[in-house]
Amino acid sequence: MEVGICKQDMLQKKKNAVLVDGVILNGPIMDSKAGEKFVEEACKIIMEEVIQKANDVTEKVCEWRAPETLKKILDLEMRDTGESHQKLLQLCQDVIQYSVKTSHPRFFNQLYAGIDYYSLVARFITEALNPSVYTYEVSPVFLLVEETVIKKMIEFIGWEEGDGIFNPGGSVSNMYAMNLARYKFCPEIKEKGLSGLPRLVLFTSEECHYSMKKAASFLGIGTENVYFIKTDERGKMIPEELEKQVQRARKEGSAPFLVCATAGTTVLGAFDPLDEIADICEKHGLWLHVDASWGGSALISRKHCRLLHGIHRADSVAWNPHKMLLAGIQCCALLVKDNSGLLKKCYSAKAAYLFQQDKFYDVSYDTGDKSIQCSRRPDAFKFWLMWKALGTTGLEERVNRALALARYLVEEIKKREGFQLLLEPEYANVCFWYIPPSLRKMEDGPEFWQKLHEILQFSASQAFGLCSARSESHDEAVQF
Numbered sequence: 001m002e003v004g005i006c007k008q009d010m011l012q013k014k015k016n017a018v019l020v021d022g023v024i025l026n027g028p029i030m031d032s033k034a035g036e037k038f039v040e041e042a043c044k045i046i047m048e049e050v051i052q053k054a055n056d057v058t059e060k061v062c063e064w065r066a067p068e069t070l071k072k073i074l075d076l077e078m079r080d081t082g083e084s085h086q087k088l089l090q091l092c093q094d095v096i097q098y099s100v101k102t103s104h105p106r107f108f109n110q111l112y113a114g115i116d117y118y119s120l121v122a123r124f125i126t127e128a129l130n131p132s133v134y135t136y137e138v139s140p141v142f143l144l145v146e147e148t149v150i151k152k153m154i155e156f157i158g159w160e161e162g163d164g165i166f167n168p169g170g171s172v173s174n175m176y177a178m179n180l181a182r183y184k185f186c187p188e189i190k191e192k193g194l195s196g197l198p199r200l201v202l203f204t205s206e207e208c209h210y211s212m213k214k215a216a217s218f219l220g221i222g223t224e225n226v227y228f229i230k231t232d233e234r235g236k237m238i239p240e241e242l243e244k245q246v247q248r249a250r251k252e253g254s255a256p257f258l259v260c261a262t263a264g265t266t267v268l269g270a271f272d273p274l275d276e277i278a279d280i281c282e283k284h285g286l287w288l289h290v291d292a293s294w295g296g297s298a299l300i301s302r303k304h305c306r307l308l309h310g311i312h313r314a315d316s317v318a319w320n321p322h323k324m325l326l327a328g329i330q331c332c333a334l335l336v337k338d339n340s341g342l343l344k345k346c347y348s349a350k351a352a353y354l355f356q357q358d359k360f361y362d363v364s365y366d367t368g369d370k371s372i373q374c375s376r377r378p379d380a381f382k383f384w385l386m387w388k389a390l391g392t393t394g395l396e397e398r399v400n401r402a403l404a405l406a407r408y409l410v411e412e413i414k415k416r417e418g419f420q421l422l423l424e425p426e427y428a429n430v431c432f433w434y435i436p437p438s439l440r441k442m443e444d445g446p447e448f449w450q451k452l453h454e455i456l457q458f459s460a461s462q463a464f465g466l467c468s469a470r471s472e473s474h475d476e477a478v479q480f
Contacts, residue, residue: 038085042092049096054103054115061107062100070098111266111294116326118389119382123328126382132375133166134368135354136361142378143365149380149387153319154335156299158312163343164335165371166379170293171211173318173334176372178202178215178258180316180336181287183346185257190346194220201225201249202258205237205272207265209291225254234423235270237261239277246284258287263308264295269429271295274310282313290314293332295427297324300392301399307426324402324428325395327383344370402428 018025053059065073074094083091101107103115131139133146150164167173183190186197200221204212206228216226227249230241242259249256259281261272274290281288290311296319298304299311311317315337322331336343348369355369368374387395406428413419413432418440422431436455442448 034085038088041085041089045089045092045096049093050101050103051115051117051120054101055105057105059101059104061104063098065098073098112323112326112329114326116328116386119326119328119331119386122382122385126378131378133378134366134371134374134376136363136365137359139378140365142381143367145384146367146378146380147365149384150333150335152387153333156305157314157317157335159335159337161339162335162337163339163341163370164333165343165367166331166333166376167371168332168373168377168379169330170209170291170318170320170332171214173293173320173332174209174211174260174289174291175215175218176334177260177287177289177316177318177336178212178221179219180342180346181258181289182219182221184287184338184342185255187345198255199225199253201227201254201256202260203227203229203242203245203249203256203286204260205229205235205262205265206231207235207237207268207270208260208262209266209293212260212291231270234426235265235268237272237277239273239280242277243280246280246286256284256286258289260289260291261314262295263290263292263311264298264427265429266294267429268423268431269295269425269427271307271426274308274313276310278310278313287316288314289316289318291318293318293320294323297321297395297399298427300325300395301403302396303400304403321383324399325383325386326398327386331379331383333380341370346370347372406430 017027074091100109102109102113104113107113126142131142133139133142136143146166150162150166154162154164165176167176181202182200185200189197202212202216202221202225204226208228213223213226215221217223227245229237229245232238246256259277261274261277263271263274272290278288280286290308292299292308292311295307296317298307299319317335318332319335320330320332321327322329350369354374355363355366357363359366368376390398406425409430410421410425413421413430418435418437420433420435422433425431433452434456435452439448439451439455442451
């Protein structure tokens with residue numbers, strides 16, 4: 001009854017109101033003034049509670065609560081009627097309070113941390129504009145930005161030309177590369193599917209990112225057709241072992257099509273010998289993809305780019321500026337040496353309602369058809385604005401500082417009793433053991449490692465958000 005009275009009042013106030021199925025079509029959808037006020041107050045909270053406290057070491061990295069407790073605190077239930085703005089602002093405060101502060105100086109989690117103010121502003125802009133990067137007509141600025149950034153990244157790889165696209169994560173970039181390599185090997189698969197194909201196999205190191213296994217599963221290649229190549233004591237792929245496995249696959253009647261090398265493994269920070277691997281790929285006609293999601297940013301540094309020597313010989317590269325360079329999650333590019341339109345040939349569906357060829361501008365800027373997505377975020381923009389602010393020199397300083405900090409940590413570990421360095425790092429990954437006093441005189445053996453494992457597991461649970469642990473057989477490497 002009250003709803004009907006409200007509608008009558010609105011109809012009386014608005015003489016030309018259009019009513020269809022009980023809905024006033026030309027009335028306000030929401031109170032814009034109240035909405036603007038809410039955004040203003042929420043931004044103030046973000047400024048005070050997130051940005052201004054980002055570097056405050058007296059703040060907690062995380063105010064930990066058990067899942068069931070946190071559910072009650074946050075009041076997650078959604079109801080038929082909306083909440084007041086005051087309640088929503090309190091929810092914003094609660095979300096910030098109980099979230100992990102990844103910009104905190106003492107946040108040492110997986111391969112990213114810190115805050116970059118320029119990329120943050122870029123994210124504010126793109127969130128406010130809410131663009132989708134598929135055609136020039138709907139996203140002119142961001143498509144030009146992406147094109148510019150990709151060209152610059154290609155220069156650092158050492159290619160004279162190439163192509164690329166920003167993706168939602170390095171895992172997706174690796175999947176793109178795997179599918180692209182398969183399409184290059186047998187283009188008919190796009191239309192005819194998997195039936196009638198030989199058994200396709202690919203090669204990657206034992207220390208590769210798990211996304212390679214997931215991609216093989218997702219693409220129908222099968223995880224059993226991923227040949228994991230042995231690594232040396234530093235976690236680098238052994239080229240001689242790769243050669244053996246390629247020959248083995250051929251003798252089995254399989255069809256090798258791809259080698260995925262890693263530039264900066266997740267745990268040890270190892271860089272595979274790209275030149276030697278490229279030699280094998282050229283010999284056997286295999287696509288070479290380099291997962292440089294973590295290590296790619298070393299290309300920016302004149303001092304450390306040698307770690308990726310030979311990357312110019314790769315057919316494709318995954319590179320995540322949101323890691324070492326602090327571009328903000330997520331910011332991930334797949335770069336391809338081919339400039340003949342292979343990406344578009346592989347992924348294009350030629351949707352006529354979107355990618356018309358007779359538009360009033362150069363339709364080569366409609367890059368959306370070389371993506372498996374339709375709606376796509378302008379992730380290159382945050383990297384571009386940050387790059388514009390800092391310059392290449394500023395980005396280089398970030399890489400050099402990160403690796404200098406790693407060297408400093410190594411020297412400090414060597415000085416301290418109870419700390420045992422696993423190996424001398426070549427990148428920013430510093431792997432070491434902490435041996436508690438109760439175990440320092442214990443003989444090395446299964447019992448020792450079991451006890452150390454239990455202690456580390458307990459320590460990890462106590463220091464949530466500060467360290468990550470990795471178990472491999474009876475060993476346990478802790479990475480900071």
